[in-house]
Structures are given as C-alpha cells and as structure tokens.
Amino acid sequence: MLLIPCPWCGPRDESEFRYGGEAHIGAPANPGSLSDADWADYLFMRNNPKGWFRERWMHAQGCRRWFNAVRHTVSNEIAAVYRMGEPPPPAPGPGREGET
Amino acid sequence: MAEATHKRSPLADLAAGLAGASVPGRVSLAEEPFLAQIDLRGDAADGGFREAAGGVIGAALPLAPNTVAQGGRLRALWLGPDEWLIVGPEGSEGGIEAGLKAALAGRHVSIVDVSASRTAIAVAGAGAREVLAKGMGLDLHSRAFGPGRSAQAQLARAQVILEQVSGEPRFRLFVRASFAPYLARWLIDATAEYRIAGP
Known part of the structure; x- marks a missing residue:
C-alpha cells in the first residue's frame, strides 16, 4: 500500500485514491485539423518510463480533488505532489533504484 | 402527519x-439520526461569499483542510477547497437551506440538502x-x-x-x-x- 500525500489532506492510504494516468497531456488546440493518427496519439499514446513519471491522482474517498504527483515507477517513491494548475517541480535526482 | x-x-x-x-x-x-446536512459549494477566494455564508452559519467558513467551525447550533465541515458540509439539528435543514439561498442569491454557488444521504x-x-x-x-x-x-x-x-x-x-x-x-x-x-x- 502506498502512502500518497494529498496536497489538501496530507498522507493517506493508496486505497482512498484513484489513478488518472500521465499528467500534462494538453487537449489539441485545433481539433478540426487533426489527422486520425494525431487523434490516436492524443487519446491513446502515453509515455511509460522506467523512472520518474508525472501522473494524475484523485483523492476519491477524501476531498475528491485531482492533483499531480511525481512518482518513480520502479521504487514507487513519490518525490512531489502539486495541485492542478501549479507548475511542475524540477525533475528530481536519481531514485532509490538509481534510475533517472 | x-x-x-x-x-x-x-x-x-x-x-x-x-x-x-x-x-x-x-x-x-x-x-x-436525522441531522440536517447541507452541502455548500462556492468560491473560497470570494470574500463576499465567505462573509454571507459565515453570517448564516454564525462562524467563518473553515478554510484549512479538514477542520470544522462551530457557530451556534450549526457546524461547518471543510470537505474541499470550495465545498463544505453544514450540519444542524434535526429539522433545521429547510431553514439552513432557505437562509443560505437568501444570503447567497445571485452568486455562483451550490446549496443542496443532503440530509437523507x-x-x-x-x-x-x-x-x-x-x-x-x-x-x-x-x-x-x-x-x-x-x-x-x-x-x-x-x-x-x-x-x-x-x-x-x-x-x-x-x-x-x-x-x-x-x-x-x-x-x-x-x-x-x-x-x-x-x-x-x-x-
């Protein structure tokens, strides 16, 4: 069980949260001019790094707010959480597993 | 009855x-059983909203996450940065709802009686x-x-x-x-x- 620090409520059990996938995927500025391939890329294609990953979480059983977290996909270490609309923090150093 | x-x-x-x-x-x-519960949502950054809502509750809306304010017979529980649960004694839900609706008329707010929830x-x-x-x-x-x-x-x-x-x-x-x-x-x-x- 991960202990996830909600930016509003503080550290809570993972079971109170809902995962929201990769963060900072912007909606297309000009949807009308998008090709099928571009749409597919926007809708379905996500990064899957071995290392630090900026992702969205929602505190579903608590304050029901979406927020972003920087999590290491190998060690599950959470380096930072930040509220929606806040700029992402600078990339953390290597994780505990030595990944970047 | x-x-x-x-x-x-x-x-x-x-x-x-x-x-x-x-x-x-x-x-x-x-x-x-049967506590009056009103779900209130509004813009916490709007001083006019806070003042009008606080006037009905009898205490300032709590702005710190996961805190409660007590005003007279009513309690206001922080549920989110723009959401509160106003709790009062049995039977007071109609009065709280009407009071909030009158005080917050014309503002972008949500006032819902959730007592039965x-x-x-x-x-x-x-x-x-x-x-x-x-x-x-x-x-x-x-x-x-x-x-x-x-x-x-x-x-x-x-x-x-x-x-x-x-x-x-x-x-x-x-x-x-x-x-x-x-x-x-x-x-x-x-x-x-x-x-x-x-x-």
Whole structure:
C-alpha cells in the first residue's frame, strides 16, 4: 500500500485514491485539423518510463480533488505532489533504484 | 402527519445493538439520526461569499483542510477547497437551506440538502480512538487529531466523514445510509474486547 500525500489532506492510504494516468497531456488546440493518427496519439499514446513519471491522482474517498504527483515507477517513491494548475517541480535526482 | 410516521433512520434496527455494545467509561456507540446536512459549494477566494455564508452559519467558513467551525447550533465541515458540509439539528435543514439561498442569491454557488444521504454514528469514550484506529490508516492520536478536526477517509473500507466533536473524546461518523448497517455491525464487533468482564 502506498502512502500518497494529498496536497489538501496530507498522507493517506493508496486505497482512498484513484489513478488518472500521465499528467500534462494538453487537449489539441485545433481539433478540426487533426489527422486520425494525431487523434490516436492524443487519446491513446502515453509515455511509460522506467523512472520518474508525472501522473494524475484523485483523492476519491477524501476531498475528491485531482492533483499531480511525481512518482518513480520502479521504487514507487513519490518525490512531489502539486495541485492542478501549479507548475511542475524540477525533475528530481536519481531514485532509490538509481534510475533517472 | 404521514411524513413523521414513516420517518425511519438507517440504523433504527440496530439501536439496541449499539446501546448494548456500549461499555460505560470505555466506549459508547449511538446513532445520531436525522441531522440536517447541507452541502455548500462556492468560491473560497470570494470574500463576499465567505462573509454571507459565515453570517448564516454564525462562524467563518473553515478554510484549512479538514477542520470544522462551530457557530451556534450549526457546524461547518471543510470537505474541499470550495465545498463544505453544514450540519444542524434535526429539522433545521429547510431553514439552513432557505437562509443560505437568501444570503447567497445571485452568486455562483451550490446549496443542496443532503440530509437523507448520510446518517451519523457517535463514538465516544476513552477507548474511542483505539476503536476507530482498528479500521483507519489515519493518525488519530490526540496530538494529530483533536476537537475541531475532521477527515474524509475510509473506516473498515467504508467511506466516512469523521469529526471530533469534543475532547472527551467524542467523534461523529457520517456514513452513507446504505453503508450504515455494515459499519454499525463492524463497530459493535470492534468494541467486543471492552465487553469482556474483568477479573
């Protein structure tokens, strides 16, 4: 069980949260001019790094707010959480597993 | 009054069970049925909204996460940065709703009577913290969670709104009507150890 620090409520059990996938995927500025391939890329294609990953979480059983977290996909270490609309923090150093 | 005759709380069947599970001096369990509950949403950054809502509640809206403000007969629980639960005594929901609607007329707000959504269970006594800690990951130690604190969290995998009402300690759990019988039975089981007679 991960202990996830909600930016509003503080550290809570993972079971109170809902995962929201990769963060900072912007909606297309000009949807009308998008090709099928571009749409597919926007809708379905996500990064899957071995290392630090900026992702969205929602505190579903608590304050029901979406927020972003920087999590290491190998060690599950959470380096930072930040509220929606806040700029992402600078990339953390290597994780505990030595990944970047 | 047909309405009054048919009014039945979610834990009416378990009232005797909760009373029977209570151990004087250690822990007491009881339903607090039919509390008035109004869900209020609005822009916390808007001073006019805060002032108008605070005037109805009788206290400033709590802005710190997971805290409670008490104003007269009403309590305001922080549910989110733009959401509060206003709790009052049974039967006051109509008055609170009308008061908020009048005070906040013309503003971009949401005022919804959610009294029927949840019932409340009072858990009080010296063993109350220990009982709740059996099913919660939250730090309930008195230095971390005292009177005026609240939390929306899981208790025994059921979603609850928890608040500490007084330092006795006395807690109040708001739980959805459909989850209430399960949670009441869980609490009765969790307090079993206090009912074993001492030497």
